[in-house]
Amino acid sequence: MVAVWLFPLFWAVYSSLRPISDTIQRGYVSWPGTLNFDNYTTVWTQAEIPYYYLNTLVIVVPGVILTLLLASMVAFCCTQFSWKFNLIVLMLFTAGNLLPPQVIIVPLYWIYLHTPIAMLGSIDISKFSFALFSDNNLLYDQYIGIILIHVVFQTGFATFVLSNYMKTITKEITESALVDGANVLRIWWSVVLPLCRPALAAMATLLFTFMYNDFFWALILLKSSDKRPITTALNNLQGQFFVDNNLVAAGALLACIPPIIVYILLQKHFVAGLTLGSTKG
């Protein structure tokens, strides 16, 4: 069973290491004559993979940080204080994250085409240029637009998980801090957040993977090929650049290396993030 599970991945690795000439000569299922990294070099240099990695990074890093900030604020306010609507607020966030994204895409697309955004120049890193906020005065086809929808959509999920975690923190901590004269912003940042470190680490790992793996938002809300994150870029390379299966394999594997590294290094956080709350509370 384990072998069956690993086989598709193994096969992809195997294909990616074979030059296409070797495959054609000996057949697809055969012992290799030569194995090398030529397919990787080809994809890496000619398909501009590093550029698409960078695009993904520009979207994912601010996305994860902002999501954690917003979600932890909401979770903090909803669990440490009681007011009339805190249950409703939690429900809105949670349910919003469960909607299929396609349900909201049509009006969202319109919003993105009609929201004016300031252009504030760009940051240039060697041959790469990243627009600050916008380069067409819109949310559509912008990094910031993709970051925004990731943040809003995932805040729902993160709020739900973090509030489950924060419920296990006794409210006396918040109360005594209030008695000591700290304001709520300070309590959130220097008292409650440090206590939530395990949950925040778990969420960061999970959110990184969600945003890295996103295909749909970038497919619909981005147009310029030079802004595409790696997942949508890969789809575009299909047919144009990927002339043989071995190149496809190399491209697909390059795209999944970062999440696999994250998974291997932070497996504990990853699994904790997915199961957080199901065993607590």
Place this chain on the structure above:
Amino acid sequence: MANTTPSLAPVRAQEASEAGALAATLLTRHDKILIVLMVGVPLTLDLLLIWGPTLASVVLSFTNWDGIGSVTGENFVGFKNYQFMLTGYTLFWPAFTHNLIWLAWLTFIATPLGMFLAVLLDREMRGTRIYQSVFFLPVVLSLVVVGFIWELQYTPTEGFINNAFGLVKSGKLIDWLGNPRINLFAVLVAASWRHIGYIMILYLAGLKSVDPSLREAARVDGATEVQTFFNVVLPVMAPINVIIVVVTAIEALRAFDIAFIINQGKNGLELLSILITNNSISEASLVGFGSAIAVILLVISLGPIILFLSRTMRTTA
């Protein structure tokens, strides 16, 4: 997309209100303004970009709007979009059926397999950690990559399966992804590769939280392992089972990426999610009509969403 929420823990409104009431008296006006802002900013964004568009989809589904200019009274056409969708549009019922098959496959094949794996791996056997890691590995991959990896198995002349079974040599090629009678199932196998590991990890966490003394007691009473599972463990796991059902349903309704990667959701791989985008964004700008399909998807999704909320937000009073 693996981001359906798998957590449980009922919200303890009762507790929160008791302790919270104390804290409230300590809050200054300044603090109250801060709280309003800390909740208000994210909430406004959520309402603007998630719930606003949801409602807008419902309204637009009654119009013939093409996305240009503003919606006026003349655009409203009543139930015409729905009428056409159910009777005239040849892709709707296939897509609807494919979503149902997707749901049935995940529910009756992939999810039980994931649960079964969890039960197997829950026993303290050697190498269980490694097995867990292996089964979970596909879950971290994007569905785009999963699609590509499986294309390497499925392509007619170059793929592994046809070559390994000698179908290329004998000329009896099976076009796994091109034949509309089988491609949905080929894709479902690929999707399950990811789904099973996801369910396994969720279920495993649930199993770990079952009080071991319950099983011990069942064993002392002479129950077999199968009896223990169905009569003791499964009922205790009821909350987790709800989560699993919800996660499975949501995954089936959200299915989009992998079908889109393979052939843009055509020729046997039509799905509701793909019809929405094809009608209103890519091809025709039939915004009103696409929204009607979105409403159908929304209404179906509300089932699992309400089930999830009612279970997790239930107060433990």
